[in-house]
Amino acid sequence: QLHLQESGPGLVKPSQTLSLTCTVSGVSINGGDYYWTWIRQPPGKGLEWIGYIYYNGSTYYNPSLKSRVTISGDTSKNQFSLNLSSVTAADTAVYYCARGWGSGYYRSWGQGTLVAVSS
Amino acid sequence: DIQMTQSPSTLSASVGDRVTITCRASQSISSYLAWYQQKPGKAPKLLIYKASSLETGIPSRFSGSGSGTEFTLTIRSLQPDDFATYYCQQYNSYSFGQGTKVEIK
Numbered sequence: 001q002l003h004l005q006e007s008g009p010g011l012v013k014p015s016q017t018l019s020l021t022c023t024v025s026g027v028s029i030n031g032g033d034y035y036w037t038w039i040r041q042p043p044g045k046g047l048e049w050i051g052y053i054y055y056n057g058s059t060y061y062n063p064s065l066k067s068r069v070t071i072s073g074d075t076s077k078n079q080f081s082l083n084l085s086s087v088t089a090a091d092t093a094v095y096y097c098a099r100g101w102g103s104g105y106y107r108s109w110g111q112g113t114l115v116a117v118s119s
Numbered sequence: 120d121i122q123m124t125q126s127p128s129t130l131s132a133s134v135g136d137r138v139t140i141t142c143r144a145s146q147s148i149s150s151y152l153a154w155y156q157q158k159p160g161k162a163p164k165l166l167i168y169k170a171s172s173l174e175t176g177i178p179s180r181f182s183g184s185g186s187g188t189e190f191t192l193t194i195r196s197l198q199p200d201d202f203a204t205y206y207c208q209q210y211n212s213y214s215f216g217q218g219t220k221v222e223i224k
Contacts, residue, residue, distance in 0.1 A: 064120075100210075101168075104210035104213060110162065
């Protein structure tokens, strides 16, 4: 059974890089036609799609975040990661990892992890 | 970028009511639309994909319709468990609507 679990620091200083990892169990991240995705939600606000790494290693990012985002995969650990550089308070959010099906709707989600940007 | 506009932002309804939420895309997305339900402190839950396909395990009182730029999510007879926030998501170029909170009247 598929399980996704986010991990990483809960507090990041402004101007630094936010780094999160999603550990996947139950399926290989390079084992099928899936989109391994990061989505975030600022406290009390709506969902924002960040980007994905496809099973073949290709990536696609939200144009509004593209200059600051890198998503990478580690097939040996069955993990994929998010790096978001030059963070500000506006990047404070719950960050979710998810698996995308059929071009990109999401059946499976992690529980989410709150990351605060503050000095 | 494709913008998704949901309406209303908040909806007050009673148990048993028929509820309709609308999502409009700024350009055509064919049927690349999903609907999610989210409760406080939880990850979103997929309800509908491909505009009108009901996800496995989701009650049949939920239905989706539309194509192109206009889509609707209908809850046929609102149940106590349905009070939540609902989001549409287009997966042509990936973005979410701003959400519709369904609250108790």
